[in-house]
Amino acid sequence: MRSGNAPRSNELALFALGFRPFYLLAALVAALSLPVWAAQYFGVLPMVGLVSGVAWHTHEMVFGFAIAVITGFLFTAVRNWTGLPTPSGRGLAALACLWVAGRIVMLTGPSLLAALVDVAFLPAVAWSLWRPLHAARNRNQFFVAILAALAAVNAVFHTGHAGLIDVSPVRAMHIALAIVVMIVAIMAGRVIPAFTRNAVPAARVRMVRGLDAASLACLAGALIAWLAGLPAWLVVPLAVAAAVTHAARLWSWDPWSTRRQPILWILHVSYAWIPVGMLLLALAVAGVAGTTALGLHALGAGAVGGMIIGMITRTARGHTGRPLRVGASETLAYALVHLAALIRVILPLLWPQAYAAGIVVSAALWSAAFAIYLAVYGPFLLKARADGRPG
Numbered sequence: 014m015r016s017g018n019a020p021r022s023n024e025l026a027l028f029a030l031g032f033r034p035f036y037l038l039a040a041l042v043a044a045l046s047l048p049v050w051a052a053q054y055f056g057v058l059p060m061v062g063l064v065s066g067v068a069w070h071t072h073e074m075v076f077g078f079a080i081a082v083i084t085g086f087l088f089t090a091v092r093n094w095t096g097l098p099t100p101s102g103r104g105l106a107a108l109a110c111l112w113v114a115g116r117i118v119m120l121t122g123p124s125l126l127a128a129l130v131d132v133a134f135l136p137a138v139a140w141s142l143w144r145p146l147h148a149a150r151n152r153n154q155f156f157v158a159i160l161a162a163l164a165a166v167n168a169v170f171h172t173g174h175a176g177l178i179d180v181s182p183v184r185a186m187h188i189a190l191a192i193v194v195m196i197v198a199i200m201a202g203r204v205i206p207a208f209t210r211n212a213v214p215a216a217r218v219r220m221v222r223g224l225d226a227a228s229l230a231c232l233a234g235a236l237i238a239w240l241a242g243l244p245a246w247l248v249v250p251l252a253v254a255a256a257v258t259h260a261a262r263l264w265s266w267d268p269w270s271t272r273r274q275p276i277l278w279i280l281h282v283s284y285a286w287i288p289v290g291m292l293l294l295a296l297a298v299a300g301v302a303g304t305t306a307l308g309l310h311a312l313g314a315g316a317v318g319g320m321i322i323g324m325i326t327r328t329a330r331g332h333t334g335r336p337l338r339v340g341a342s343e344t345l346a347y348a349l350v351h352l353a354a355l356i357r358v359i360l361p362l363l364w365p366q367a368y369a370a371g372i373v374v375s376a377a378l379w380s381a382a383f384a385i386y387l388a389v390y391g392p393f394l395l396k397a398r399a400d401g402r403p404g
Contacts, residue, residue: 027399028102029090030404031393032332034109036325040390041079042116042317043383046073053375055369063122064182065172071186074313076131076167077116077131079193083137083320084108087156089332094153097145108137128171137151137162163192168226184240187309191236194312197285198232198259198319204324205280206266206281212337224265229257235291245298248255252295260288276327276339283319285310293358307358314379315354320383322350326390333393334400340387346382353378 027033030192050070052058060066069192099106111134118127138161166189173180202225206218235251263284271277290311297305326343330336357375360366398404 025395027395028105029397030092030101030111030332031099031105032328035081035085035088035112036329037084037387037391038109038112039078039321039325040383040386041240042073042077042081044380044387046070046077047376047380051373052373061120063124063127064117068170068174068182068186069104071120071190072170073116073119073234075186075189076134076163077119079110079317080163082136082325083160083193083196084112086324086328087142089328090144091145095149095151095166097147097149104141107368108134111137122233124171124175124398128168128175130176132164132168132171135160139164140296142188158260159196159228161239166192188240190309190313190317191240193317194236194287194290194362195229195233197284197317198229200332201227201280201284201320202262203335205284206279208327209266209271209277211339213267213270218267218268219265221261221265224258224262227254228262231255231258232287232291235294239294239298245300249295249299252291252298256288256291256295259284259291263288275320275344275347276323276337279319279323279326282347282351283316286319287314289358290316303362307361311354311358314357314375315351317351318354318379319347322346322386325386329390331391332398332404333396334402335393342385347383349378349382349385353382379395 028035049058053060053066064072071287088105091097111130115127115131118130121127140159142160143154143157144153146157166185166244169178169180169184170182172187173185174182206220209216210218219341231251231254235248235255238248238251254336263281266281268278268281273280290308292307292308293303293311295310296302297308326339326346327337330339353375356371356378360371
């Protein structure tokens with residue numbers, strides 16, 4: 014029964030909880046920015062804005078798209094973990110406006126204003142999370158340090174682009190992507206086995222002693238070694254070790270048992286891109302096949318993008334009072350994300366002559382997936398919970 018103070022299901026609730034505005038904004042930037050980037054890449058649209066080309070594309074995929082999802086997820090999760098409030102109402106609206114302002118000034122400038130506005134967002138988010146986490150002495154306080162590290166990388170991106178330090182903006186974005194991949198790997202180890210056990214009691218989910226720690230250590234070591242420009246004889250075995258341990262980790266979660274439940278298999282399939290990406294990175298560094306860009310797109314478009322589309326459907330359903338089941342529209346969106354990643358990553362290896370066409374098709378499919386999310390979940394996220402509860 015709905016309590017007297019609970020919002021009605023047709024009332025606007027956009028700023029009731031963090032996932033609502035930030036999931037919508039993330040899906041919006043994902044749906045719009047990829048076609049713009051592809052059009053700029055092929056000269057259909059002019060390169061505009063403070064930062065153009067690859068630097069703008071990679072920056073917006075991390076600090077526009079991924080950071081919006083991470084913010085929405087953490088604002089919602091930290092309230093559950095601690096029982097203490099996270100931003101809502103006007104405070105949440107102000108943070109969402111700051112994020113939007115960052116996207117605008119990245120296109121319009123001027124340079125100093127863009128740097129100040131864009132870099133300011135993550136410290137504001139970190140502070141908003143630190144207060145409840147610290148007050149509750151919650152074990153997840155390390156997320157504040159991760160957000161602070163990402164804010165520092167964003168500052169390096171802007172100062173490097175301005176020529177104040179000798180760091181390539183694209184290299185800064187590689188560091189940021191590596192941090193986001195580590196976040197995905199850490200959170201996947203928490204949620205994928207638990208979700209699989211709860212939904213599929215017959216699943217043979219096994220926790221292999223030491224495997225989680227070994228896989229995360231290998232992944233961090235390989236990414237750091239590659240980013241630091243260390244010799245191939247060191248980077249390659251570390252990347253292969255990361256691929257092997259993460260494949261073993263995924264196998265221990267019994268992915269085949271989830272084949273009839275799209276809301277589960279999307280997480281398993283997305284995680285599979287981590288070993289694929291690390292193997293491709295090893296092959297590229299060794300000079301055997303492909304380029305490092307293919308491995309990075311496997312990690313970014315496949316692992317991060319796939320995990321995000323899976324989590325923002327699941328958590329949006331749960332926190333709007335809807336069943337944890339998805340229909341044909343969501344399943345299509347899941348398939349489009351992974352088809353886009355396959356075309357972007359595998360096609361250049363098998364058919365290099367189709368590279369340009371692959372970029373166009375991949376961008377269109379990835380964009381369509383998040384456009385579907387906007388169409389289906391926009392009404393859910395704008396309106397109050399279906400069960401009448403607050404949030």
